[in-house]
Amino acid sequence: MQILDGNLVSQATRDELKIKVAQLVVEGKKIPHLAAILVGSNGASETYVASKVKTCEEIGFKSTMIRLEETISEFKLLQIIERLNNDPDIDGILVQLPLPKHISDEKVIHAIDPEKDVDGFHPVNIGKMVQGLPTFIPATPHGVMLMLEHYKIDTRGKHAVVIGRSNIVGRPMSILLSANTNPGNCTVTICHSHTVNLKEICRSADIIVAALGRPEFVTADMVKQGAVVIDVGITRVEDASKKRGYSIKGDVLFNEVAPLSSYITPVPGGVGPMTIAALMKNTYSACINNN
Numbered sequence: 608m609q610i611l612d613g614n615l616v617s618q619a620t621r622d623e624l625k626i627k628v629a630q631l632v633v634e635g636k637k638i639p640h641l642a643a644i645l646v647g648s649n650g651a652s653e654t655y656v657a658s659k660v661k662t663c664e665e666i667g668f669k670s671t672m673i674r675l676e677e678t679i680s681e682f683k684l685l686q687i688i689e690r691l692n693n694d695p696d697i698d699g700i701l702v703q704l705p706l707p708k709h710i711s712d713e714k715v716i717h718a719i720d721p722e723k724d725v726d727g728f729h730p731v732n733i734g735k736m737v738q739g740l741p742t743f744i745p746a747t748p749h750g751v752m753l754m755l756e757h758y759k760i761d762t763r764g765k766h767a768v769v770i771g772r773s774n775i776v777g778r779p780m781s782i783l784l785s786a787n788t789n790p791g792n793c794t795v796t797i798c799h800s801h802t803v804n805l806k807e808i809c810r811s812a813d814i815i816v817a818a819l820g821r822p823e824f825v826t827a828d829m830v831k832q833g834a835v836v837i838d839v840g841i842t843r844v845e846d847a848s849k850k851r852g853y854s855i856k857g858d859v860l861f862n863e864v865a866p867l868s869s870y871i872t873p874v875p876g877g878v879g880p881m882t883i884a885a886l887m888k889n890t891y892s893a894c895i896n897n898n
């Protein structure tokens with residue numbers, strides 16, 4: 608069994624970007640600039656945005672963090688996005704999800720200029736991804752693909768089971784794994800809360816991507832010997848033994864599943880850091896495309 612080390616692969620990607628940004632500086636060209644919008648004060652969202660901004664600094668990107676009150680109106684938020692769309696210095700815009708109930712995720716995602724949509728959630732970019740055209744690929748599935756590529760995991764002809772069909776993780780993941788690319792060329796089954804016989808389906812998987820947000824859901828009896836197991840889940844679970852009062856759990860019962868698997872991602876330190884690395888790659892591409 609080999610651990611797929613997201614920290615290591617993410618660092619390699621970030622080091623590569625650092626060199627590319629230094630080159631832009633030498634050439635007197637524009638450096639990438641990411642604008643991150645955080646609405647309200649959700650603990651997990653705060654952590655994600657802070658770490659995205661910190662990574663920008665580490666690589667040498669510019670970043671602008673826009674913190675907005677939980678009560679901001681949808682109209683006001685759309686106006687801010689419009690301003691960022693029209694600002695030539697901003698290359699990438701991300702709005703941290705989830706948004707408060709009174710704001711439509713859909714309206715906000717649709718308002719971002721597709722050329723600056725570094726999260727890759729805009730329907731134009733999703734459409735391009737489905738057709739295999741160059742575009743911004745949603746950061747988490749993109750990060751998983753970078754990890755498979757880095758470890759040269761053979762995916763061709765394999766049966767991949769993706770648990771979860773959200774627009775930001777499961778669905779794009781299933782499309783990328785089924786694409787005529789390397790990694791890719793899998794035969795994909797996508798599962799969700801209405802799937803019957805999930806255990807049996809998982810047991811037939813060469814590759815499992817668990818992205819359902821149910822801590823330790825995937826157990827040993829769902830995994831065949833030698834499977835590749837990618838755990839996307841991140842859930843904060845109350846834990847009085849921790850100073851911060853919670854621990855982070857993935858969707859896979861790691862201790863039980865790891866001995867069966869050929870490769871497995873830990874949580875934390877697996878897909879999470881890869882998501883940030885992929886976002887940075889998208890931001891770099893946005894800057895190069897727009898200038």
Ligand code: NAP
Nearest residue numbers: 747771772773776799800818819820839840841878879882
């Ligand atoms: P989501 O929007 O809540 O989607 C969850 C999906 O899982 C849905 O399609 C749902 O099915 C399915 N599901 C729920 N319970 C199930 C069950 N018992 N059996 C089979 N399918 C089930 O979640 P998400 O945004 O995709 O995120 C999934 C997880 O990934 C979360 O833990 C999230 O925190 C984590 N995440 C991690 C990263 C990272 O960087 N590592 C990034 C994004 C998200 P229905 O469609 O039928 O409801």
